[in-house]
Structures are given as C-alpha cells and as structure tokens.
Amino acid sequence: MGKKDIIKIEGGMDHINLEILGYIDHNITVNIIRDNEIVEKKSLSLPKKITNIIQCKNPRCITSIEQGLPHVFYLSDAEKETYRCMYCEEKYSR
Numbered sequence: 001m002g003k004k005d006i007i008k009i010e011g012g013m014d015h016i017n018l019e020i021l022g023y024i025d026h027n028i029t030v031n032i033i034r035d036n037e038i039v040e041k042k043s044l045s046l047p048k049k050i051t052n053i054i055q056c057k058n059p060r061c062i063t064s065i066e067q068g069l070p071h072v073f074y075l076s077d078a079e080k081e082t083y084r085c086m087y088c089e090e091k092y093s094r
Helices: 018-024
Strands: 029-034 037-043 049-051 072-077 082-085 091-093
Touching: 018 049
Parallel strands: none
Antiparallel strands: 029 037, 049 072, 072 082, 082 091
16 A cells, blocks of 8 residues: 555635646645545646746746746646746756
8 A cells, every 4th residue: 555645724725726736746636625525536737837836047037037027837748747938948847
C-alpha cells in the first residue's frame, strides 16, 4: 500500500485555486467533503496557464522591468512538464 497525504482546508471551495495544486502535483485527487461525506472527487492535471505562481528568471523580460505585470506562464510541453514565459518565452522546468 502506498502513502497518502491529507490537506484539510475549511471554508468551501470558492477561495481555493486548484491550478496551484495541479501545478504542485498533477497526480493528486481532491475530495470535497460536506457533512462528513465525500460529495465530489476531482482529478487534477497540469494547468495550461499559470499566473503569479512562478517568476521569470530572464533579467531582460518585461516582468523584471515593469513591476505591476503578472508573471504568466503557459504549458509548452506536458510530457517534460515545461512552462514558458508568455512575454519572453523563457523556459521554466520543474
């Protein structure tokens, strides 16, 4: 038998960004529990686009110059789990 890690988050699903959890580990399943019963199961995948989760390391990227711009990355290769900066195409591998 394998191991299971449990994260308990109270207060409803409206304030939870499942894209962040999908980026951290896309093989997890999120169980939504109400009144001590599982009412829904969600399998996560790598998000196609992530915003303000990782930062571009390219010093010439516009996000390094303009502080108010969001750090937006898109999934360029799902097999290698590679993301690229939307502005400068800098590669970010996990």
